[in-house]
Amino acid sequence: MTAEQISIGAGHDAEHTGTGVSNTKLAIWLFLSSDFLFFGAFISAFLLYADRTPAGAKQLTDELNIPFTSATSFILLMSSLTMVLALAAIQRGDHRRVRIWILATALFGAVFIGGQVFEFTEFVRNGYALQTSTQSSAFFVLTGLHGAHVTIGIIWLLSLWGLSSQGRLKTADAPKVELAGLYWHFVDVVWIVIFTVIYLITPLTQGTK
Amino acid sequence: MTTVSDAIPEVQESHRRVDLLQRPAKSTGWWSWFTTVDHKKIGILYAATSFAFLVIGGIEALLIRLQLAGPNGKVLTAAMYNQLFTMHGTTMVFLMGMPMAVAFGNYLIPLMIGARDVAFPRLNMFGYWVFLVGGLFIYSSFLPWNGGAPNAGWFGYTPLSSAPIGNGFLPGHGADFWAVGLVMLGIGSTTSAINFIVTVLNMRAPGMTFLRMPVFVWMMLVTAFLTLFAIPVVTGALIMVYMDRNWGSNFFNAAIGGDPLLYQHLFWIFGHPEVYILILPAMGIISEILPVFSRKPLFGYTVVVFSGIAIGFMGWGVWAHHMFATGLGPIAVSAFGLSTMLIAVPTGVKIFNWLGTVWGGALRLNTPMLFALGFIAMFTIGGLSGVLHSVVPADTQQTDTYFVVAHFHYVLFGGTVFGFFGGVFYWFPKVYGRMMNDRLGKWTFWILLVGFNLTFFPMHILGLEGQPRRTYRYGAGLGWDLMNRIASVGAFIIALGVLLLLINLWVSRKHGQLAGDDPWDGRTLEWSTPSPPPEYNFAEVPEVEARDDFWHRKYTEDDRGLLVRLPSGAAESTGPADAEAAHHIHLPSPSYYPLVLSLGLPILGYAAVYHALWLGIIGAIVLTFGAYAWAIEPPTAEEPR
Numbered sequence: 001m002t003a004e005q006i007s008i009g010a011g012h013d014a015e016h017t018g019t020g021v022s023n024t025k026l027a028i029w030l031f032l033s034s035d036f037l038f039f040g041a042f043i044s045a046f047l048l049y050a051d052r053t054p055a056g057a058k059q060l061t062d063e064l065n066i067p068f069t070s071a072t073s074f075i076l077l078m079s080s081l082t083m084v085l086a087l088a089a090i091q092r093g094d095h096r097r098v099r100i101w102i103l104a105t106a107l108f109g110a111v112f113i114g115g116q117v118f119e120f121t122e123f124v125r126n127g128y129a130l131q132t133s134t135q136s137s138a139f140f141v142l143t144g145l146h147g148a149h150v151t152i153g154i155i156w157l158l159s160l161w162g163l164s165s166q167g168r169l170k171t172a173d174a175p176k177v178e179l180a181g182l183y184w185h186f187v188d189v190v191w192i193v194i195f196t197v198i199y200l201i202t203p204l205t206q207g208t209k
Numbered sequence: 210m211t212t213v214s215d216a217i218p219e220v221q222e223s224h225r226r227v228d229l230l231q232r233p234a235k236s237t238g239w240w241s242w243f244t245t246v247d248h249k250k251i252g253i254l255y256a257a258t259s260f261a262f263l264v265i266g267g268i269e270a271l272l273i274r275l276q277l278a279g280p281n282g283k284v285l286t287a288a289m290y291n292q293l294f295t296m297h298g299t300t301m302v303f304l305m306g307m308p309m310a311v312a313f314g315n316y317l318i319p320l321m322i323g324a325r326d327v328a329f330p331r332l333n334m335f336g337y338w339v340f341l342v343g344g345l346f347i348y349s350s351f352l353p354w355n356g357g358a359p360n361a362g363w364f365g366y367t368p369l370s371s372a373p374i375g376n377g378f379l380p381g382h383g384a385d386f387w388a389v390g391l392v393m394l395g396i397g398s399t400t401s402a403i404n405f406i407v408t409v410l411n412m413r414a415p416g417m418t419f420l421r422m423p424v425f426v427w428m429m430l431v432t433a434f435l436t437l438f439a440i441p442v443v444t445g446a447l448i449m450v451y452m453d454r455n456w457g458s459n460f461f462n463a464a465i466g467g468d469p470l471l472y473q474h475l476f477w478i479f480g481h482p483e484v485y486i487l488i489l490p491a492m493g494i495i496s497e498i499l500p501v502f503s504r505k506p507l508f509g510y511t512v513v514v515f516s517g518i519a520i521g522f523m524g525w526g527v528w529a530h531h532m533f534a535t536g537l538g539p540i541a542v543s544a545f546g547l548s549t550m551l552i553a554v555p556t557g558v559k560i561f562n563w564l565g566t567v568w569g570g571a572l573r574l575n576t577p578m579l580f581a582l583g584f585i586a587m588f589t590i591g592g593l594s595g596v597l598h599s600v601v602p603a604d605t606q607q608t609d610t611y612f613v614v615a616h617f618h619y620v621l622f623g624g625t626v627f628g629f630f631g632g633v634f635y636w637f638p639k640v641y642g643r644m645m646n647d648r649l650g651k652w653t654f655w656i657l658l659v660g661f662n663l664t665f666f667p668m669h670i671l672g673l674e675g676q677p678r679r680t681y682r683y684g685a686g687l688g689w690d691l692m693n694r695i696a697s698v699g700a701f702i703i704a705l706g707v708l709l710l711l712i713n714l715w716v717s718r719k720h721g722q723l724a725g726d727d728p729w730d731g732r733t734l735e736w737s738t739p740s741p742p743p744e745y746n747f748a749e750v751p752e753v754e755a756r757d758d759f760w761h762r763k764y765t766e767d768d769r770g771l772l773v774r775l776p777s778g779a780a781e782s783t784g785p786a787d788a789e790a791a792h793h794i795h796l797p798s799p800s801y802y803p804l805v806l807s808l809g810l811p812i813l814g815y816a817a818v819y820h821a822l823w824l825g826i827i828g829a830i831v832l833t834f835g836a837y838a839w840a841i842e843p844p845t846a847e848e849p850r
Contacts, residue, residue, distance in 0.1 A: 017411035023328045030403045034437045041445025041475055045460060052466045130458050134467045137458035
């Protein structure tokens, strides 16, 4: 093996790595596993406070608009589909569709964020704010941090879209789309957990009281 | 062209790139320390910065011991005392212990597994800068206009740390600097953990199978996983504290149903693995030193490795033993008491394996070996006092007394720091090509051993007699005067030992005896490289055929099982003949952007502490610029054609 053939990081050439997975992909998996525990801290806080609001105070369940959030959640989950289509498009070199699907993914994400902004504004207008109760604190910080994750994902996608529009996202760059996709799917999966905990389980705990 | 992968997508066509900062090209000179991506240089930076924080944290400890040297001490006010013990703990855990382990890992992991660099050289540099600016950020709270340093303990228990600023529990911004600063340091630790894991999993030289890896690499791998999963939990807890203090959320507000114990759970789910994050690297270090200075392979290599992994797993199931006094109920308390007893098993297994390594060996009692043996002895004492805490009634009695202080200093000073110092003496010749003074080193060891035991052994007794921790003075006539006086004298003896070590380091760097490539007759791959190793580490990537591969290239056994030295040449380090090949090795190029990106963080930090939106916007701009410039810049600059 000559010196030229030896690469340091083995880069996108996954065959030369010990695990067979490229360095960047392994790194993003590790980051996501770490990030999951970050959400875990806030999800446990929310669960702890799910049924602790004193009887007189405003209850989260009275504020939740479950059909509305179900709709925006559905749109967010559908963005995972468009993300997969974007990756499939770049892998077969169809760059026009790459841009369409990436933009669609970012747009769906933006719709979800718009829904969250509307939800937050409505809650605060109704007098249910961060300071209201332990549950409201856990609700706003947990969903807010998830929203921040989605926003970062949108910025990431739009950056890829920008690169692609300038012709700087080649077919060989498919792993870059895949990385963004892994992050995006992760954010979706976390939302499934959060949605289940806040919008599906919490109303049940209130009903038993 | 071969390139290094990086965390952020890059673009190859340089002519389309807008170079906002002229790319640094030089890899020598003082300026190169700001832009280097060489894992060895970054390791040295980590070590030097950790030593600086060791001295700062040590001075804080000396002030504490001055105050406690006699009853009714008048050296410090209560407010100053609170800041000093908080910053002593925060410094020694986050700014000395963790980064010192990262220093060893950075320098040694690629050399030990036969790689040319870590997987993400620029991310590596970013981790260092975040550590430095995060440390400076927390310490900037001492500036008079910032209203005092953190003062709620290194663990920052709620509701003390989380009560809104306005209610007067903790006036000033200290607790905010603490919470935000630790989040920042967590970002740095996470990036270095990811980097280590990917490097170890993906970049081992051909033949370097998992069960041929040096134990130090194994322990750093376990440590990196612990860091990866522990840091996010405490980051969450710190964000809750910050939100409660600054923005009126109620996570820990007991008045309306908040649960301060939630914080303790989250903190110790991080905090107990953190203990192993601090001790496992040192265990790895002495597992390298003991075989070399006993001229025997490590006894029960596989068992040592799997014990380390077992500690890594079980470390997640013992956190509530920090909370026995909070009234968790008999079932939880029994379960955590049992798991705490159980985790002593793999730890004890390791101690016996180290003893088995030394047993019957041809011992050479140089300084690194003395520190390694000191580690075993002192860590055993610390481990035994630790097992006492699994006995819940005893623990309840000892909670918040000096007994606990004695226990964890035996583990973290007698263990971790002794391991680190042994490692410094052991690998210094590799880093600088010169030996540290062994005679002075032995003096250093004995002075530290005596000073350490004088300081911390009496604390066991003081604790059993009921002296409370974190209390700035004690009354006369309680029978604590003599023991406290002894501890304070011991602290200054430790300071003398550390001073001798620093002098030894400084002088040996330029004037030490020349070391050669393999001064200790080492066993692992780093000793097969020149001292100091070239930028590319290995001109030719080694093919590994055995555990302790380098040893087997030097020695074989005759019929009676005696060691026979192979003719030299087999073990020769890569010489100038390979310089031609080395010319073709593409190393990652230096970069400014890790530094730029990290500088955005303290700006955002100040914005968070002072609720300054304009500062937040500036920080976000710096961060965005750094991130995009980094993403667009290829890891390796194109060669001039």
